Amino acid sequence: MERGREDASLTLRGLQNRSHEKIKLRKRKSTLYFSTQEKNARRRGDLLGENIHLVLFTIALRILNCFLVQTSFVPDEYWQSLEVAHHMVFNYGYLTWEWTERLRSYTYPLIFASIYKILHLLGKDSVQLLIWIPRLAQAFLSAVADVRLYSLMKQLENQEVARWVVGAITGLIVKYSSLVALAFIIRPTAVIPWTPLLFRHFCQEPRKLDLILHHFLPVGFATLSLSLMIDRIFFGQWTLVQFNFLKFNVLQNLGTFYGSHPWHWYFSQGFPVILGTHLPFFIHGCYLAPKRHRILLVTVLWTLLVYSMLSHKEFRFIYPVLPFCMVFCGYSLTHLKTWKKPALSFLFLSNLFLALYTGLVHQRGTLDVMSHIQKVCYNNPNKSSASIFMMMPCHATPYYSHVHCPLPMRFLQCPPDLTGKSQYLDEADVFYLNPLNWLHREFHDDASLPTHLITFSILAEEISAFLISSNYNRTALFFHTHLPEGRIGSHVYVYERKLKGKFNTKMNSELSEIN
Known part of the structure; x- marks a missing residue:
């Protein structure tokens, strides 16, 4: 009994002595505990919603890639963009049959025509600037897309329910729906990969009628009206080029004039080729990815199936699914343990060789x-x-x-x-x-x-x-x-x-x- 009392008194004295000492509290790192001023200070160091160093590195990488590509891939790189823009600004050049048949919209070439016009007014319209400024502009847009894909994956991993397509916040709905509408105006087939994503958004939205009446319809109407006015100015008559494009390529299927492939070509050749050495990691990642990412896999399969129904097939038609595929490749690499470094080395070296060869040597x-x-x-x-x-x-x-x-x-x-x-x-x-x-x-x-x-x-x-x-x-x-x-x-x-x-x-x- 006495021994127990002595222990209790010693413990009490120890606590009293510690109460006079300064106790150091652990600083929390969570942003939930930051004040508004601290959050604003952190945001000042961000660009495009991400760390500025990451954004600048991505832009630098895209610019480096821009200068390393000194070869040609397909004629549309020039004939459906730069050549049209040159004709718009300098009144000489060549417009292919797609423009005489009004199958293309002037909305996309207008971007480069604006650049050309500025250079012309400044007296800096040298041939080298006419070639490289549009390429650098597209490199910057590609870097923005890379950063946004990175941001998307952070959101997906931090949220239990991945409602990224919905935009979660009303303001974001207008932004992403405007981008979808713009993509459709520029290239009507861009609606194909977006169809399952938009459908998912519609199914998850509790206020479906409000979504259609107050977001989708106004954005679609405004974007289509803009396209109609631009094409009215340059074609000289009212033209719905999106309908003409779909009529020629889908309803009449006249694209077969430039070649046709069997229905399975995208699955047996096209898709494996564009994935290259990433293919095994993509397949592995499909098994590992959580259920909330199935919508991305559905989008990939849907796009391949729809394009397989058209006789005329090209590798570039299915390039839009590559970012989704990289999500699954990322899951595969994340879950690799012993083989992670060898796998990363293999992907880096194999793609570096192909990139340098196709960018500097092949078809130059x-x-x-x-x-x-x-x-x-x-x-x-x-x-x-x-x-x-x-x-x-x-x-x-x-x-x-x-x-x-x-x-x-x-x-x-x-x-x-x-x-x-x-x-x-x-x-x-x-x-x-x-x-x-x-x-x-x-x-x-x-x-x-x-x-x-x-x-x-x-x-x-x-x-x-x-x-x-x-x-x-x-x-x-x-x-x-x-x-x-x-x-x-x-x-x-x-x-x-x-x-x-x-x-x-x-x-x-x-x-x-x-x-």
Whole structure:
């Protein structure tokens, strides 16, 4: 009993002594305990809602990627954007058949036309700025998309119910629905991946009628009205290009003129190719991801299924699903333990090699040759005396947007048959049936011959007789690809026509110098 009392008294004394000491409290890190001033101070160091260093790093990475891409991918990179913008501002260039048939909206090219107009007013519309400023602008937009995807994943992981599509806050509904509407205006098929997301939003929204009447309809009406007014100005008549686009590509399915693939192509080839070395991690991540992310997988599968119903298929059509796929790849890498570092090294090295090869080597000749055409124009005081004819698959190179000089140029055209003729062949098809005969028929006298011919190396031997008889000499060549196929050669050749009079004058001057 006494021993117990002694212990109790010692404990009491210890507590009394500690009460006179300063007790250090643990500082909480949670933002719930920050004051309004502290939160505002933290936000000042943010950009786009994220850490400023992360945002700047993402922008720098995208800009680096922009300069590392020195190759071409598809003709629409130039012909449906920069070429149209150049025509809008400088009143010369070439508009493809899609614009004469009013299948495209001027809304997207107007972005680049605004840049071109500003450069023109400032007197800075050099060809290099016309090429690089739009690319840098798109690199910045890509960086913004990267940051927002990162923010999205943080929200998904911090919320039990992932209502990111809904926007949770009313103000965000207007923002995201405006972006969806703008994407549809620019490219009507953009509605395909958004369909399951919008449907999910509608199902989860308790005030469905309010969502439609006060958000979706006003935003859709405003965006469509803007598109109609822009196209009315540039087409000269009221045109609903979104309907024309869907009618041509979906209802009439005339896109098959440019090739068709079996229904399973996206699943058997297209999707595995664009994922590349990420494919096994995507499959692994699909099994690991929580149920709240199923909507993203549904969106991927829905997009592949819808595009599989169309006969004409291209890799780029399903690029919009890649960000969703990376979500599942991220889950796979997160759950790897022993193999995480080897997996990351494998992905980095494999994609680095492919990125450098496709960005710096593969299919670069058709861009490099445009620099040569620029020199032909700017080094020739009489621009009308020089002329260019591109004997290549149609739209193989950029055009006036990469020359910025009113130099007479021509290429083999390939518009689809819109009249329903049987056995229809475009100009490029007719040319490649018998290039030599076509050249002799087309250029029946010396006056009609262009000063410069540009062609792929695969055609050189077949038209050598024409080149010799017309006094064409090869003056430049540019590497294009290690994988030539069909009408595409490994190199791009430039031929220049030497007039006999010039040859005689040059020989006489050389002889006089010798004497």
